[in-house]
Amino acid sequence: MIKIAIDGPSGAGKSTVSKALAKKLGYIYVDTGAMYRAAALGCITAEIDIKNNPERAAEMVSYMNIDIKYGDDGSQLIFLDRENVTDFIRTPEVSIGASDISKIPDVRLKLVDIQRKLGEQSNVIMDGRDIGTYVFPDADVKIFLTATDEERARRRHKELLEKGQTVTFEEVLEDMRYRDKNDSTRAFAPLKPAEDSVLVETDGLSFEETVEKVQSIILERLGQNAL
Numbered sequence: 001m002i003k004i005a006i007d008g009p010s011g012a013g014k015s016t017v018s019k020a021l022a023k024k025l026g027y028i029y030v031d032t033g034a035m036y037r038a039a040a041l042g043c044i045t046a047e048i049d050i051k052n053n054p055e056r057a058a059e060m061v062s063y064m065n066i067d068i069k070y071g072d073d074g075s076q077l078i079f080l081d082r083e084n085v086t087d088f089i090r091t092p093e094v095s096i097g098a099s100d101i102s103k104i105p106d107v108r109l110k111l112v113d114i115q116r117k118l119g120e121q122s123n124v125i126m127d128g129r130d131i132g133t134y135v136f137p138d139a140d141v142k143i144f145l146t147a148t149d150e151e152r153a154r155r156r157h158k159e160l161l162e163k164g165q166t167v168t169f170e171e172v173l174e175d176m177r178y179r180d181k182n183d184s185t186r187a188f189a190p191l192k193p194a195e196d197s198v199l200v201e202t203d204g205l206s207f208e209e210t211v212e213k214v215q216s217i218i219l220e221r222l223g224q225n226a227l
């Protein structure tokens, strides 16, 4: 099975690019951030203070059933204990919770196990923070997608406003910097480019240009095997 790893910080455009390419190539797309978000949502709902009580959060996650399914249009749906929570995981509170919960090794081990199983079943494009470094160190292609924090915050802010959320640019930038630091300084499987990844900077590139660029890297690496 072919595995394409797309890593990078939040707001770099990983999910939109991965989704578009998965569709073009006929691969399944796995957004691993959604799993950490679902785990965080479960803890927040149970009023567990993830940051200050990681032991309780880890225990709670050990009982959770986190599952990925696909809608009729091919979009990824995320289920927590058989409930579709896809529409509830994109709030700022869950974003911070996901970043905090992703520091807990036992939580990562559980979710990585699910991710590796998905990779055994079909060709995948998987996006996250540690796909090329930890989940699939043998991935066929590894891309590290990034942009300046202002650019990423600007895009995320626009996205949130379009979804009807009321949040300021400064709040989004602050959250993003918190998560960047948290995600890249944690001890276990931190956010960093794999040594054999191709760095793609997306500042100033349109969505189409980014897709083009990543697609050409994939085709260059895999040739006709990609299809």
Ligand code: DC
Pocket (backbone or CB within 6 Å): 010, 011, 032, 033, 034, 036, 037, 095, 098, 099, 102, 127, 128, 129, 130, 131, 179, 183
């Ligand atoms: O990609 P995202 O913004 O939805 O991810 C939410 C959080 O989950 C992110 O701040 C860090 C964590 N995460 C991770 O640690 N490893 C992954 N493979 C994916 C996400």
